[in-house]
Amino acid sequence: MAYKRKVTVRDTTSRDHTPGGSSRQGLTHAAPHHRLGLLTMAAVGAVAATLAQFAEDWIAGRAAVSDVAVHVMVTVVLLVVVLEVALLRRAVVDVGAAPHPSIRYYPAGTPRELDTLYRAAAGVVRGAAVGAEVVAVNSWLEVYASPDRCPSAAASCRRYLQAFEDRFGEVSYRRLVQVDREPAGTLGVSLRDWMDASYLEHYVAMTCRRQGGEDPLVQLTEVGHAIPISFVVVSEGRGGRIIWQLHRNSPQPHQPDAVEMLGVLIIDDPAGQLVPTFMSWFRAIDRGDRRDLTPADLGCPPVSPNGAR
Known part of the structure; x- marks a missing residue:
């Protein structure tokens, strides 16, 4: 049985991870404290001003400082401070209650x-809600084809990729394939030389589906290398689930910096504390040189609008 360890991650960073973005989470929970701080300052300022006026009147002999009045003002300040502490505690509890x-x-x-x-x-992937947004990224350093890969592992990988194909038409599905060739857009039929057969079949299915006009929400894009990472995100509203692939060094004759899969982390993120970060990485990788791949780019005959080749 595979080793599975469940841990809980507490993320105190902002939910808005876009470059230069503001912290929506911070503003949401800091606003009550900010307003109460201003209220306390205003109350203290009002009391100070009143005391100053009483002092001026006392010196001028126009009035006597009433002990009752002083006690009332001090009590008001204390009540405001107590209210601020109570509401601040409630805000902290609300933050801690997030899943x-x-x-x-x-x-x-x-x-x-x-x-x-x-x-x-x-x-x-199979558990994604209808209408969910599914995005995937492959690293340019990742080793796909392996001469010592056992047939059972290849079959398991193909069943995994079939899960994406089974959701065609139900979810939007975009995958970015990072390449380190300059300029981007030079994969062509040479993709067969280094791509694992399971992934090649899946990419052909994606491009045929899109070019055939069956599903415009399926898209396979070649992009220039940007971030050495591989992941899948199923985004559903604020949160979702993440498949984060971990790598280890696996030097190859043609790529001394190549890596292969060490394992994956599957992250359930119902409150959306991590999903926005991965979605921002996806958008960052998608900004450079890019082109949408077609069946011809994968060495397959073109697909007609009715799906025939």
Whole structure:
């Protein structure tokens, strides 16, 4: 049985992770404290001004300072301070009550562990709500084809990718393939030389689906290399689920910096504490040189609008 460890992550960072973005979470929970701080300052200022006026009148002999009046003013200040502390405590409790992300780690060591990993990842995709936004990124350093890959691992990987294809027409699905060739847009038929057969079949299915006019929400895009990361995000409203692939160094003759999968983290993020970060990474990677791939780019015949080749 694969090792699965569940931990709870508490994220105190902003939910808006776009560059230069403001902290919506911080503003939401800091606003009551800010307003109460101003209220306290105003109350203290009013009391100070009143006391100053009483002092001026006392010196001028126009009035006597009433102990009752002083006690009333001090009491008002104390009430405001108590109210501020109470509401601040409530704001802190509200922040702590937000559901935390949960994480499970699935190693990719043995064929049995790989099968468990791919089944869990496929479950994330199959569990996406209708209308969800599914995005995926592949790193340019990732090793796809491996001569010593066992057939059972390849079959598990293909079943995982089939989960995406089973959701065609139900969710929007975009995948970015990062490349380190200059300029971007030079994959062409050479993709067959380094791409794992399972992924190649999946990419062909994606491009045929889009070019055939069956599903405009499916898109496969080649982009220039930007962030050495691979992940899938199922975004549903504020939160969602994340499949975050971890890598280890695996030097290849053609790519000394190549990496291969070490395992994956599957993150449940119902409150949207981490999903916005990954979505911002997706948008950042998608900004550079890019082009949408077609079946011809993968060495397949073009697809007619009715789906025929």
